[in-house]
Amino acid sequence: MEWVDPLAAMLRAGIAAVKRDFDGAAVALDKAIRGFTAAEMKLYAAAARRRYGELVGGEKGASIARAATRWMREEGVVDPAQMTRMLAPGFG
Numbered sequence: 850m851e852w853v854d855p856l857a858a859m860l861r862a863g864i865a866a867v868k869r870d871f872d873g874a875a876v877a878l879d880k881a882i883r884g885f886t887a888a889e890m891k892l893y894a895a896a897a898r899r900r901y902g903e904l905v906g907g908e909k910g911a912s913i914a915r916a917a918t919r920w921m922r923e924e925g926v927v928d929p930a931q932m933t934r935m936l937a938p939g940f941g
Contacts, residue, residue: 852893855884859897863939866904874940875904895920896936899929903940 862877878901885894895917902914921929934940 851884851888852890855881855888855890855893855897858884859893859937860939862897862900863937866900866940871904875901878904892921892924892926892932893936895929896933899933900937900940 858877858881862874862881865871865873865877878897881897882894882901885891885897898917899914899921902910902912902917904910905913918929921932926932
């Protein structure tokens with residue numbers, strides 16, 4: 850069950866974000882991204898990258914989020930923002 854650890858990390862990231870622990874959220878998202886990538890869960894990895902980009906902010910963060918959004922659209926996701934809200938909740 851390769852998906853368990855990255856999914857737990859994604860949920861921890863959302864909880865950290867709700868608590869305004871943005872550093873903790875970023876660390877958990879990084880773990881989630883690596884785990885989802887290893888498990889070949891590309892849609893979840895893209896959602897985690899969008900959230901990570903939002904947290905990083907600035908041009909670097911925007912670039913990360915745009916790349917994830919672009920990938921989602923190429924895969925047929927009509928509303929990447931809504932998909933991200935569903936897969937990576939807790940980020941306001």
